[in-house]
Amino acid sequence: MMNDMTKIKHHLTEPLLMGYAAGTLPEAFNLVVATHISMCDDCRAALAGYEAVGGEVMMDTAPVDVAEDALAATLALIESGKFADKPARVRTKNSVFPGPLQDYVDGDIDSLKWRKVGGGVSQLVLKTSKDASVRLLRIPAGTAVPDHGHRGTELTLVLQGAFTDSEDRFGAGDVEVANEDLHHTPVAEEGLDCICLAATDAPLRFNGLVPRIAQRFIGI
Amino acid sequence: MLTETSTLRKADALPVPSTYDGVKALPKRDARTSKVNTELTTKRMAWVVQVYAVRDNQDRAAFAELFGYFAPRVKSFLMKSGASPDLAEECTQEVMATLWNKAHMFDPTKASVSTWIFTIARNRKIDILRKQRRPEPEDLPWGPEAEPDQADAIGLQQETEQLGQALATLPDEQRKLIERAYFGELTHSQIAAETGLPLGTIKSRIRLALDRLRHVMK
Known part of the structure; x- marks a missing residue:
């Protein structure tokens, strides 16, 4: 748990929190939401509210009869031990990668197999369901990510360092939610390399010719 | 039964926590x-x-x-x-x-x-x-209270x-949108296509419904 994360300024949006609570988001977005919430008590509390709404929606539905032997079958299932609690995977404290992300990456910043994507920027694509994609980005301090627009929604969560774009400054714990209207050129601040977790439900669209060609090969 | x-x-017999002597007294809610x-x-x-x-x-x-x-x-x-x-x-x-x-x-x-x-x-x-x-957030460091x-x-x-x-x-139209969002049977765009309402209207109705819920909770 990071205790110096009290200054988070950019939070998750209502549709994201509601979608996570309802279980309707792509896995890649769920990963960004769960990672941000691990760093942000405000959004954790807000999520609890959306989950409470979900509970009341469920309570409000017309009940559907269960099988006659459902209770007996459930007790048998419990006795079988098939649904016994599995021990959770051990997570490292004070990593740059909060718990949910540790389940997706094997190692720490310097031991990961980063792939260069040009301009000094490296990425590591994480394996998730195909309805959206998510990657770690490593942007060297002082470097700009090529100007790009978006077809769908792009979530960028800062894990270390900070970047600034036309919208604002985004530091550790901040999440930028960008849609089709935003063309931006994020620039990493001096100091630590900027490490971000970025998810999108459509391919990014780079404006310069070279990045766009590169895009076909590296699959940004 | x-x-x-x-x-x-x-319910009355809910066990009174052994720590209920104020040692780790949490802020109490007002009786509402x-x-x-x-x-x-x-x-x-x-x-x-x-x-x-x-x-x-x-x-x-x-x-x-x-x-x-x-x-x-x-x-x-x-x-x-x-x-x-x-x-x-x-x-x-x-x-x-x-x-x-x-x-x-x-x-x-x-x-x-x-x-x-x-x-x-x-x-x-x-x-x-x-x-x-299913990525899940880290547990809070203090974990569940032993005796809530x-x-x-x-x-x-x-x-x-x-x-x-x-x-x-809630007004019917707002409640139904909230329900459908939670059932995930349709995305917002699909609801828009089906009801003929613009996507912006769907989103603002959901927002309105949530604002209303928040207001009631205050």
Whole structure:
């Protein structure tokens, strides 16, 4: 748990929190939401509210009869031990990668197999369901990510360092939610390399010719 | 079956935490009984007691009570989320088995039993219907309270009851949009295509509904 994360300024949006609570988001977005919430008590509390709404929606539905032997079958299932609690995977404290992300990456910043994507920027694509994609980005301090627009929604969560774009400054714990209207050129601040977790439900669209060609090969 | 009186008696008999002497006194919520249906809050506290009975005594009668009320609602939620009746039946039994196995994780100062069971059902939906991995936030470092503060627990049950009542009194069009968003049967764009309403209108109606719920909760 990071205790110096009290200054988070950019939070998750209502549709994201509601979608996570309802279980309707792509896995890649769920990963960004769960990672941000691990760093942000405000959004954790807000999520609890959306989950409470979900509970009341469920309570409000017309009940559907269960099988006659459902209770007996459930007790048998419990006795079988098939649904016994599995021990959770051990997570490292004070990593740059909060718990949910540790389940997706094997190692720490310097031991990961980063792939260069040009301009000094490296990425590591994480394996998730195909309805959206998510990657770690490593942007060297002082470097700009090529100007790009978006077809769908792009979530960028800062894990270390900070970047600034036309919208604002985004530091550790901040999440930028960008849609089709935003063309931006994020620039990493001096100091630590900027490490971000970025998810999108459509391919990014780079404006310069070279990045766009590169895009076909590296699959940004 | 528990009778109404025995339910009440059980709720009254909620064990007073041994740390209830103020050693780690948490801030108490104001009693807001004026706005809340106390009978329904009592029902919610009775569920809490039943979960405790499952946790502490593997109490099958208490489990049967919870099962009788919640299993048909879990099944309904799963079917509305796109599960066939057979799959929904199977998942419902798994959800209720998970309730038994995770009863020690339940904290009535953080969630009502209805909220907690919903999250278990939601998780099962992602596992089985959507077949995705399910990233979960880190637990808070202080973990669940060993002995949750009873006043906090009652306060949270009251708030959730208020929320449920507020949801039921939303204008129809707003409530239906909220429901559909939670069932995930349609994306916002699909709802827009089906109802002929622009996407912006759908989103602002959902926002309006949520604002209304928040207002009632204040």
